[in-house]
């Protein structure tokens with residue numbers, strides 16, 4: 001029996017389990033790209049307007065840092081998909097990581113792999129099947145996107161290149177997920193490790209495009225996606241880099257897989273304390289213990305990203321900005337003042353990212369329930385709300401920590417450049433915290449789903465992606481205002497910068513967050529536990 | 531007379547279209563060790579989760595320690611401890627930390643008793659949850675439950691995964707609990723364990739109680755295996771009420787007889803002249819197999 005025996009049936013099993021999730025995600029990606037393409041065509045009807053917009057974008061290091069440079073100022077396709085190209089590649093990479101980890105470590109910790117492994121299945125088949133599914137999904141997603149873009153009226157060659165760029169990001173990060181699944185000690189840790197690599201890839205790309213040497217970009221698979229240059233003189237050899245990297249990573253993953261025991265990571269366990277610390281005596285303390293590691297990693301990440309964004313922000317002011325450029329930048333987010341507009345837009349994006357932490361922290365309550373670990377705690381004299389409150393507090397408090405870290409990082413990065421750390425630090429921490437109520441709304445929504453519709457609890461993720469897309473593409477697509485209003489992030493003041501009447505929206509958003517949380521907890525208290 | 535520790539009557543619980551509990555009755559007196567038996571999927575875990583207030587009963591009356599398990603959950607849980615059927619621990623908490631946490635949540639645990647139990651169950655408390663074997667996970671929950679000072683222990687298949695040495699240790703622990711006057715509800719598939727430990731048992735099938743009482747009661751309710759060597763042709767025993775599974779080979783006859791029909795059978799056999807006669811009470815296995823079998827009916831008929 002070869003180590004790959006049984007891969008085929010495992011692929012079919014995985015596809016059957018993902019038969020709803022994968023097609024939905026693929027359709028969403030393809031449709032969003034097609035709509036973005038169609039909408040931009042009407043926004044910039046002639047080459048002159050496009051050149052002007054492109055010049056504005058490329059002259060703003062802050063925008064280049066976040067979305068990458070625009071390689072052909074005259075190309076409609078390049079402009080239309082400028083934002084979506086890099087951002088979308090990151091999201092495709094996330095999808096690929098989640099898929100591969102789910103079918104490797106996720107199955108292992110649920111004990112399913114042992115069940116399968118005892119049948120006529122080779123040692124390497126589970127990993128091979130997971131990679132096949134991750135790669136297949138990425139390539140299908142790329143093909144569907146290319147079709148959608150071509151159907152929206154963009155040139156075929158560019159559309160294929162764009163699809164290939166997205167697919168390439170997915171293919172590489174599927175393999176990154178495969179390696180992480182071998183190294184980490186749990187599915188959760190494997191996901192975290194792979195996402196950390198993704199974050200590093202994003203930062204490398206940003207640094208390479210703006211300040212550092214250009215070769216930094218070439219270290220990043222996200223950079224490869226953008227350097228494929230769809231609609232701007234396509235470079236067909238770049239996706240081949242992704243394929244080569246993915247194959248190399250897959251080989252590494254297989255070698256690691258052959259060397260470790262089922263259920264274990266390569267990083268071995270050490271004995272821990274034989275007795276609990278004096279503080280571990282309440283559901284809140286338990287929640288703190290369960291969330292602290294993840295929060296610490298995220299906090300470091302937010303500090304670094306904040307610092308990076310803060311230090312490139314001042315470049316925005318050095319721009320010789322004409323009125324038209326200002327208008328473009330304003331349309332891209334922010335009220336006034338180029339640095340402030342940039343930082344406000346970035347805090348908006350970071351707030352969505354912080355919401356991802358909040359969603360996973362709140363969903364931990366649901367995971368504890370499904371694993372029946374809550375049974376153990378609730379069989380002690382602990383009320384249900386008291387138990388849930390621990391996780392809610394970790395989620396809500398974690399959001400505060402992350403936004404403060406982002407603001408502090410930006411304050412330091414920006415302040416060190418302008419020489420006014422003392423003033424910038426509190427100003428930008430405050431500005432970042434302005435997003436807090438919207439993050440809490442996302443957390444409240446998650447708690448409400450857990451309490452009232454536990455089977456649909458994971459719907460918090462697509463809701464968050466929808467908020468991200470509304471924020472990033474809504475103004476561009478000229479979505480009707482009621483659609484924009486669906487996202488809590490739409491309503492908040494865009495700090496830093498002058499804002500009229502910030503109190504009302506802050507207050508209302510906070511009230512909505514509290515109401516959602518209360519409704520969720522009420523449902524959680526009254527319903528059967530799974 | 532004191533109120534029973536557990537009093538359940540007519541308990542109904544459905545999950546969507548699955549009726550997991552269908553009019554279940556259960557009565558556990560204070561101070562007894564009560565065996566709770568039934569085939570896979572018959573509703574034992576579901577009943578225990580209703581008693582813990584994790585699930586809400588659809589219908590029926592449920593009283594636990596004199597209170598309502600749903601409404602008074604927190605107050606009642608000060609007085610009980612639970613060992614789930616499948617113990618899932620937090621991957622990054624050690625066994626010792628889990629034992630301490632659960633003990634403190636219940637209002638503290640005796641350090642001496644904790645140390646003694648760790649010793650008796652040969653459990654290393656410094657191992658992280660993810661690294662324990664199945665039996666050791668089970669032991670973590672057992673030590674946490676046994677080390678706390680409670681009136682009632684709800685144990686859902688607590689010895690599944692324990693090795694024979696540990697199972698013997700578990701039996702000694704339950705004997706001590708009984709002497710200390712605690713009430714124990716023990717769901718189990720291990721018949722020898724039930725026979726050794728339980729004062730009374732309840733057998734459920736498909737969400738209903740089919741039998742309840744002491745093991746002696748249950749034996750009495752069930753059939754005796756009779757084998758006879760006769761002097762003449764055997765009489766037609768199958769025609770008698772309460773006689774089952776008649777097998778005749780020459781002058782030898784075997785059958786299973788309900789307790790109240792024994793007298794008639796012996797009379798009928800005596801008429802043919804008894805050369806040899808053995809009768810044997812049912813083994814526990816036979817008793818349970820009969821109740822577990824899907825086609826079997828409560829009491830009597832086959």
Ligand SMILES: Nc1ncnc2c1ncn2[C@@H]1O[C@H](COP(=O)(O)OP(=O)(O)OP(=O)(O)O)[C@@H](O)[C@H]1O
Nearest residue numbers: 530545548550568569570571572573574575576577
């Ligand atoms: N949360 C749930 N959702 C849906 N069905 C459930 C749920 N919990 C239990 N059931 C169903 O209820 C029935 C009784 O299950 P239960 O776990 O109580 O059986 P059990 O007697 O403990 O079995 P075992 O001996 O295998 O542990 C089964 O048919 C099971 O599928």
Ligand SMILES: [Mg+2]
Nearest residue numbers: 574575615686
């Ligand atoms: Mg059970």
